[in-house]
Amino acid sequence: MMGTRSQRHQPYRRGGVPNWLLTGLVILFLGVVLYVAYFLYATVRNFVANQQIIEWSNPPVQPVSTGVVNAETTPAPTPQVWSGKERVNILVLGIDQREVDADEGPWRTDTMIVLTLDPVSMTAGMLSIPRDLYVPIPGYERQLGSNQRINTAHYYGDLFGYPGGGPALAKRTVEYNLGIPIHFYVRLNFTAFERLVDEIGGIDIYVPETINDPDYPDEGYGYDPFYIEAGWHHLDGKTALKYARTRATFGGDFDRAKRQQQVILAIRDRVMDLGLLPQLIARAPQLLQTLGNAVQTDMTLEQAQQLAWLAAQVDRDRIQSAVLDNYYTIPYETPDGQQVLVPIREKMRELRDTLFAEAPLPVSQDPLARLAQEGGRIVVENGTQTAGLARRTSEYLQARGFRVVGIRDADELRADTVIIDHTGKPFTVSYLAQVLGVPASRILSDTGSSAEADIELILGADFRLPGG
Incomplete structure (x- = not known):
């Protein structure tokens, strides 16, 4: 049922004053x-x-x-x-x-x-x-x-x-x-x-x-x-x-x-x-x-x-x-x-x-050195019905310098693979996406949460391990 307000610009409790975001x-x-x-x-x-x-x-x-x-x-x-x-x-x-x-x-x-x-x-x-x-x-x-x-x-x-x-x-x-x-x-x-x-x-x-x-x-x-x-x-x-x-x-x-x-x-x-x-x-x-x-x-x-x-x-x-x-x-x-x-x-x-730094921070162009500098911790989650996929993906990534700190099953089965950046690790996230062939549209940011790792890699049904 449509509600009304008696006072202009009165905030509604959960949505707040209208944003009209563009x-x-x-x-x-x-x-x-x-x-x-x-x-x-x-x-x-x-x-x-x-x-x-x-x-x-x-x-x-x-x-x-x-x-x-x-x-x-x-x-x-x-x-x-x-x-x-x-x-x-x-x-x-x-x-x-x-x-x-x-x-x-x-x-x-x-x-x-x-x-x-x-x-x-x-x-x-x-x-x-x-x-x-x-x-x-x-x-x-x-x-x-x-x-x-x-x-x-x-x-x-x-x-x-x-x-x-x-x-x-x-x-x-x-x-x-x-x-x-x-x-x-x-x-x-x-x-x-x-x-x-x-x-x-x-x-x-x-x-x-x-x-x-x-x-x-x-x-x-x-x-x-x-x-x-x-x-x-x-x-x-x-x-x-x-x-x-x-x-x-x-x-x-x-x-x-x-x-x-x-x-x-x-x-x-x-x-x-x-x-x-x-x-x-x-x-x-x-x-x-x-x-x-x-x-x-x-x-x-x-x-x-x-x-x-x-x-x-x-x-x-x-x-x-x-x-x-x-x-x-x-x-x-x-x-x-x-x-x-x-x-x-x-x-x-x-x-x-x-x-807003006037110049980029000095950093080695070597991907392994940049991964080590950021120190991004990754958790791999299996959102598919393929047994052992998270373990094999973890081993693949660790062999390429990524720091994987855990593997587990996802909460639900997924169609699409996504990468979620929880703490702001831009190089690790972009390089991870490049190595695994994950498109940019499936890279998400959730920096306000209290996640146990810096990055979540959730494997979906579309995921194919390179060379696998």
Whole structure:
């Protein structure tokens, strides 16, 4: 039965204030905008030449075919090269906005992710910032108090008329508290998300645990229950949005942040499919019109196009991801009853220095040396009916330098083989996948759990031991 609320923006107990997550659009923005923006660049360049803030709203649309595009006859645009040599950090802001009150504001941000790209080492990363992080809003300590939730920075920036508005104050707040420069921002109004995911034919997602969220919010202030079982799913736009927004798992906001990053990588994998790109190019005008006012940024189209091309060259196994989860924060109840997260500054600095290092850490190119340096502990689980498969796989891996600390039967039979990274061992995970032929789409991250090993290798019916 549909519920109602008597107070606007009142959080529902398990799902929280609506997120309207569109972090997947970020990858369309940074991974496909090359093809979208460059295709249209010549026609809109004069229009945006004097714009410092770009709102991609209702551009003229040229008639194009809506049928399947022949990849062999659709030439890809020739991109310009990003000439910078310094790391680029982009703050992604997902604003808390619903269709029923789309013209109202200011808005808080329920999604804050820093995307980072190093053009020299050709590495990239994502850092998810929880909305309840309790930090100073620089310049407003006297007016607001010493600390506020970080998701209010955008709200107060618009409310108080901060130069550059909410995005500018959000950028300054992240810079102040993380100690990194934020070069650009992308603010997302998420109404276009579902159509964009549908435009690329949906995404493949592995759901690590069954989710039952009877309090998932609808478009207004009622409920639209969400349920999805554990396992592999092909999600359309509506379901992908629900999967990314829900907080109805044990880890709450931290789990949601991990699902956001999972959705981003799933969209990236889908978009990077060479068979899909020609169709996206042909539909570029419609895609750009779909975005409409949904995207605002202080990048020019030329900068976006160049960064997108650069991002597209980064290998999947050179993209790191992290969440400021309970390892980096302490839960705290303020005197007025707010449940917030106090940052552990020393641990946050360690993460920052790892994720945003100006140069890659020196490490031997020898795989055995790199495996030893990371020291990743692996547990092999047999999710098949083939007796002894986990033992044989363990012996195979140990002979190649992997550190296997246990074997066992999986909790259930599986069709697909997956690798789950629990503690952040990027080289071990990527090399393990390479050795065993596990595709990138079946590499999962679950860094908030208390697993007994760093990495779980769960063998499915599709698994074949190399040379076996």
